[in-house]
Amino acid sequence: MLEITGDSVFKIRSYHRAAQVVANYPYHLRDIYEKDPKLLDKIPGIGKSLMGKIIEILDTGDCKKHLQLVKQIKPGLLDIMKLRGIGPKKTKLFHDELSIDSVAKLKSAAKRGLIRELSGMGEKSESEVLKSIESYGRLKARIPMYEALDIAEEIISYMKKSDAVSKVEYAGSLRRRLETVGDVDILACGDKPEEIIKYFCDFPFISHIESRGNTKTTVILENGMQVDLRVVSKDDFGAALYYFTGSKAHNITTRKIAQKMGLKINEYGVFKGNKKIICRTEEDVFKAINLPYIIPEMREDTGETDFIKPIEISDIKGELHSHSDWSDGENTITEMAETAKKTGYEFIAITDHSASLKIAHGLDKTRLEAQIKEIETLNKKIEGIKILTGAEVDILRDGSLDLPDSILKKLDIVIASVHTYFRLTREEQTARIIKAISNPFVKIIGHPTGKLIGMREAYDIDLVKVMEAAKKHNVAIELNCNPKRLDLSAEHLRMAKDMGVMISLGTDSHGTSQLSYIKYGIFMARRGWLEKKNILNTMDYASILSSKHHE
DNA sequence: GCCGTTTTCGGCCCGACTGTTTTCAGTCG
Numbered sequence: 001m002l003e004i005t006g007d008s009v010f011k012i013r014s015y016h017r018a019a020q021v022v023a024n025y026p027y028h029l030r031d032i033y034e035k036d037p038k039l040l041d042k043i044p045g046i047g048k049s050l051m052g053k054i055i056e057i058l059d060t061g062d063c064k065k066h067l068q069l070v071k072q073i074k075p076g077l078l079d080i081m082k083l084r085g086i087g088p089k090k091t092k093l094f095h096d097e098l099s100i101d102s103v104a105k106l107k108s109a110a111k112r113g114l115i116r117e118l119s120g121m122g123e124k125s126e127s128e129v130l131k132s133i134e135s136y137g138r139l140k141a142r143i144p145m146y147e148a149l150d151i152a153e154e155i156i157s158y159m160k161k162s163d164a165v166s167k168v169e170y171a172g173s174l175r176r177r178l179e180t181v182g183d184v185d186i187l188a189c190g191d192k193p194e195e196i197i198k199y200f201c202d203f204p205f206i207s208h209i210e211s212r213g214n215t216k217t218t219v220i221l222e223n224g225m226q227v228d229l230r231v232v233s234k235d236d237f238g239a240a241l242y243y244f245t246g247s248k249a250h251n252i253t254t255r256k257i258a259q260k261m262g263l264k265i266n267e268y269g270v271f272k273g274n275k276k277i278i279c280r281t282e283e284d285v286f287k288a289i290n291l292p293y294i295i296p297e298m299r300e301d302t303g304e305t306d307f308i309k310p311i312e313i314s315d316i317k318g319e320l321h322s323h324s325d326w327s328d329g330e331n332t333i334t335e336m337a338e339t340a341k342k343t344g345y346e347f348i349a350i351t352d353h354s355a356s357l358k359i360a361h362g363l364d365k366t367r368l369e370a371q372i373k374e375i376e377t378l379n380k381k382i383e384g385i386k387i388l389t390g391a392e393v394d395i396l397r398d399g400s401l402d403l404p405d406s407i408l409k410k411l412d413i414v415i416a417s418v419h420t421y422f423r424l425t426r427e428e429q430t431a432r433i434i435k436a437i438s439n440p441f442v443k444i445i446g447h448p449t450g451k452l453i454g455m456r457e458a459y460d461i462d463l464v465k466v467m468e469a470a471k472k473h474n475v476a477i478e479l480n481c482n483p484k485r486l487d488l489s490a491e492h493l494r495m496a497k498d499m500g501v502m503i504s505l506g507t508d509s510h511g512t513s514q515l516s517y518i519k520y521g522i523f524m525a526r527r528g529w530l531e532k533k534n535i536l537n538t539m540d541y542a543s544i545l546s547s548k549h550h551e
Numbered sequence: 552g553c554c555g556t557t558t559t560c561g562g563c564c565c566g567a568c569t570g571t572t573t574t575c576a577g578t579c580g
Binding site: 008009010011012013014015017018044045046047048049050084085086087088089090119120121122124125128172183185211212213214215216217218228230243244246248251252253254255256258259260264265266267268 | 552553554556557562563564565566567568569570571572576577578579580
């Protein structure tokens with residue numbers, strides 16, 4: 001709204017940055033405020049004025065400045081501003097000159113040929129306005145990262161078939177491994193950029209070409225996904241990859257750091273006056289500005305300039321959450337174990353559902369005892385992999401578990417998970433899970449917030465209290481690696497790390513092919529700044545089993 | 552509106568593409 005009123009661009013930038021900081025902040029500001037208002041002062045990008053407004057919102061539910069803007073700016077103007085190619089200036093122009101305050105009025109004005117009469121507008125602009133309105137509803141919202149990854153990999157392998165392309169990679173939020181992605185950014189290099197652009201525009205699944213220049217083009221795929229291609233020379237590839245990976249806020253911060261050193265960063269390299277420091281790789285960029293290499297997953301401008309050694313997939317020693325055909329899995333225990341062995345794992349825990357989950361053919365005490373015997377036999381038969389016994393036991397409504405302690409204590413790995421009653425109050429849900437955590441045989445809390453990306457919200461739960469309890473009882477919290485879950489989120493993983501809570505990466509595999517979901521878990525763990533020491537299944541199984549002493 | 556190993560005032564990341572323009576504004580990432 002400030003953009004429409006034409007307020008200072010710097011003020012507007014401050015609001016944007018502050019909003020992003022708050023949105024990505026792992027804690028509820030209210031919790032911090034209630035604990036100790038002074039802690040709020042440490043939040044970067046939020047100064048005296050914005051803090052005053054935040055406190056006003058916490059106290060009263062809104063702030064005067066916002067209420068005043070809402071009164072002043074008609075809501076339809078905000079809808080107009082969401083249209084592609086239309087920003088605050090054009091929105092204001094339409095409103096001031098033609099009293100347009102809704103998308104419907106804009107459409108009718110464009111159809112009557114009124115838009116082309118405005119200064120700075122023409123026939124082309126007018127038809128662009130209509131096109132934007134047309135495409136607005138059809139354009140896909142953000143899609144889950146794993147879907148975008150599939151699309152990007154397909155485009156990359158297509159691009160590699162062209163002789164003109166010497167190097168190609170995806171960048172943007174996909175490379176930073178956000179849970180959901182709004183578009184796909186592709187970076188390519190080669191000596192004949194026109195040829196690369198032409199080849200790209202022949203990619204079979206393109207619906208239309210949005211813009212096409214000498215070094216950059218934007219297309220929309222048939223599924224509604226936007227794909228941007230940028231072409232640079234070989235010498236600039238590292239600088240360009242760094243630049244197009246973002247995030248924007250991260251880039252601004254590192255550019256400021258460079259500025260203080262008398263340097264300038266852009267997508268062509270790092271510059272000292274007119275002298276160019278060539279950056280063929282991202283490492284060259286970091287070296288030029290004297291920073292340690294920061295992995296893409298951490299480039300969110302949340303303080304990522306200190307060196308840490310992030311987790312890598314090779315650090316993972318085994319699977320801690322998997323299902324067999326004893327419950328709702330597709331494969332036998334043997335097949336699961338053989339695949340885990342091929343993956344290079346030392347162990348795999350079979351953690352089938354418990355009986356109350358009837359739809360999954362969950363195991364009761366008797367069947368679980370039979371499974372324990374079966375695994376004992378298999379461990380003698382199969383070499384090179386240790387199968388751990390286990391269960392993903394249901395947390396019942398009152399926080400008690402769906403299997404008796406007498407059987408839980410015989411298991412290597414007990415995961416406790418919520419599969420029912422998602423709509424309890426925050427207090428009830430929190431107390432329920434904390435009660436499960438306090439069971440002496442529970443080792444891991446599975447998919448702790450229950451969210452399904454783009455499908456189901458997390459249930460209402462106080463994760464700070466849950467993690468405090470987990471810390472106290474030496475229970476690990478799961479990062480569920482199923483790409484539709486990715487539960488916990490990166491912000492909460494960072495919170496867990498700060499609180500000293502152990503994280504367990506579990507694929508929740510319901511078939512051998514899903515064991516590879518560990519890669520998505522690694523993406524998220526890296527976004528959460530996790531290191532080897534923060535993750536349960538980087539240890540050997542003997543250490544994992546002794547990591548919680550049965551009481 | 553934020554921020555400070557030049558600074559509490561005066562800066563604030565940087566460039567491509569488009570359309571409407573005789574040199575640039577608006578939008579986007």
